[in-house]
Amino acid sequence: GAGVSQSPSNKVTEKGKDVELRCDPISGHTALYWYRQSLGQGLEFLIYFQGNSAPDKSGLPSDRFSAERTGGSVSTLTIQRTQQEDSAVYLCASSSRDQLAYEQYFGPGTRLTVT
C-alpha cells in the first residue's frame, strides 16, 4: 500500500502565524511519531501516539506545539505563534506493534520556514 505521506511538503510562514502540518500514516499502523530535524542536528522526538492511549508529549518544546490524531489515523501537528527557531523539517513516522522489529516508516517531511 501507500507509504506515509505528509502535507504540505514546504511551508513558508511569517513569524507569529499559526501553522498546521498533516501526516497520513500507513493504513493499519497504530503508532505514529512526530520528529523535528534541524540543519546539522539529528532528529528530535516531539510526540508519540499509540492506539487509543494517551499520547507521549514529552518531546514537545513548548506549549505552542500541539498535536492530535483523529480516528487513530491522520495526525495534525500545530505550531502556534511561530518563531524563527521553529524553522526545520518536521518528519512523521508510523509503525505497527505487530512488527517485532519496531521499524518506523518515515514520510518525506514538511520543510517549515519562518520568516
Added chain:
Amino acid sequence: AQTVTQSQPEMSVQEAETVTLSCTYDTSESNYYLFWYKQPPSRQMILVIRQEAYKQQNATENRFSVNFQKAAKSFSLKISDSQLGDTAMYFCAFMKFGGTYKYIFGTGTRLKVLA
C-alpha cells in the same frame, strides 16, 4: 537518559570501496534495539539495518553489516562495495524496548560516494 553519538559529520569513499561509519551510545538498559537509517537527498528516511541487543551475532543485509560491541556500547556500520546510490545521510538510532518505543537519534553522518 540515553544518548547516541556519531562523531563523523562527513565522510567520503570511492565507489566500490568499503567504508565504516561509527556510532556509540550510552544507556543503562539491557533490552534495546539499534538501527541505522539512511536519508538520501530526497529526504525520505529508510531503514538500512537493525540489531537486537540480546543477539550476539552481528546483523548483515547484503552489502551492509554492523559491528555491534555491546560492552563498549558501539554500533558501527560497514558498507562494502560502495555505490553512488549510497550517498546519503546516515543516522544511528537507539530504541529502548517497552514504553513509547521512540527512537533516540544521533546527529548523522553525511556520506558521499565518489565516482
